[in-house]
Amino acid sequence: MTDVESAGQGFLSGDLLARIRSRAATYDAENSFPYEDLDDLREAGYLTAMVPTEFGGGGLTLEQMTAEQRRLAAAAPGTALAVNMHQVWVAVANAVRATGDDSVDFVLQEAADGEIFAFGVSEPGNDLVLFASVSEARPDARPDGGGYTFHGLKIFTSLAPVWTRLGTFGTDSTGDEPRNVWGFVSREGTEQVGEWDVLGMRASQSFATKLDGAHAPADRVVRILPPGPTTDPFVVGIFTAFETLLAAVYTGIAERAIELATQTVGKRTSLKNGGAPYSADPDIRWRLADAAIQLDSVLPQLRERAWEFDAGVEVGALTLPRFSAVKSRATEVALDVVTKAVRVSGGGMYANTNELSRLYRDVLAGLFHPSDDESLHGAWANALLGPVNP
Incomplete structure (x- = not known):
């Protein structure tokens, strides 16, 4: 049971996710936009899930939305990444509104009215x-x-x-x-x-x-x-919501990869070991467990950053670097987790028709979203040590 389901506020039913997953391979193969997914998500109220109830939306927090986006990404990463950008702007409008500033409230109203x-x-x-x-x-x-x-x-x-x-x-x-x-x-x-x-x-x-x-x-x-770094709530909101929701998408991909690998090693058998399933092989068990342990370390950090966003928590010079860190950790761990899932699942995963093959290609995109590892480490070094003298 996911965080959102346990709170009784899920927008993505099992049937909806199954339909979305059934179409993901076709959209990928045809390099086409997931219009049917968007229609289903709109009908489910997903595009207004974070719009406050007084504007006619679902009133979800960012913490709750990260749980939803993990589930959507596990079904269709490309759809989740696309919808992410709409959800970022809704989150930013919420963050600015929480400071008593109504200058971005029109985003909430227009999202409620169906704008994308x-x-x-x-x-x-x-x-x-x-x-x-x-x-x-x-x-x-x-x-x-x-x-x-x-x-x-x-x-x-x-x-x-x-x-x-x-x-x-x-x-x-x-x-x-x-x-x-x-x-x-x-x-x-x-x-x-x-x-x-x-x-x-x-x-x-x-x-x-x-x-x-x-x-x-x-x-x-x-x-x-003025150009340059700023503490303005609008820009800070963009940065922090963007990094958190990206982390959620790539975490969802990793969760699905482990699920698929677990199913696969239970079905593969080894002639060398008398027909025993690979799930009994100690090396396979270790590698898959190692992937799950890695992923487990991301989830608390993701929830904590999302809660900080919702609560308006700031920690001075480390506010932005902390959100960069969760994006970096989630994308790097997801890449390693999917790679391990492919390795334990065997050569059949190399076929384009296999879902793990698609997840392996999708997860690589996480490396190219800002903030990259170089700027992340530079920001932390500056926060800890101060800038290098010219």
Whole structure:
């Protein structure tokens, strides 16, 4: 029984997850978007699960959502990763609202009304991610003023075929000092570009998005901030929700891999050992147990970070590094766990028709999400030792 089920608040029934799992291999093979999954999730109320009840949503906390996302990822990793980005924006709006700031409440209302939110942040060659942008944010020349148009290229825009709202940012260089401008745009002034022909997480359909005059009116411009690290609750909320929900997805993949490997070694038999199942082989038992022990260490850390998000806990300079750490640990452990699951399950796992083969490709994507290991270690070193003198 999962965390959410035990609380009686699950949105993902066993039947729903079974349907979603039955389609995952086809979406992967066809490199297509999981429209049927999205329809089923919308009907189940999953896209509004974290929207507060007063807005008409399910009122789940981030801690509860991480449990749900683990289950969804175990059924269909690409679908879970895509939906993650919508859930991140809902979580951010909740975090900002908890500080008494209603500037992002429109995200909650629009999500409740059926809008689908995507993430337009990452840029080619920009490893500053949230702290600086190479895209332009141009202030309105129109009489009403206050809004911005965005111009540039954003990459890894999950939900690319279906989003209706894109949270994005760019640099306003028109004043004395550059400013990071954060806003939400519709599809007008945007274009899906390039291909999404990748190794794994194919169903996420994370195409690049070209912004060419995408407009955020004044009431959809939510932050204008100096470049660089910030303690602003909006940006901190993006970072912490993003890392936590990513960790949940890759943890769910690892949980499914162990489940599949356990089933497989109980069925495989060894001629060398007189037809005994591989589940009786001491080396196989050790390797599978080792994978489960590794994964077990991730779960408390994931729950703790999600609880901290919900409670608004901050620990100074280590706030962001701690959330980077859970993402890094979850993705690295998940990769090792899936690899061990493949090894104990035998050569049949090498076939593309095998679910473990797909999980092995999907889990590799975790290495490429921010924060990477280099920035994680740098952030912890700076928090512990201070920055290196130039």
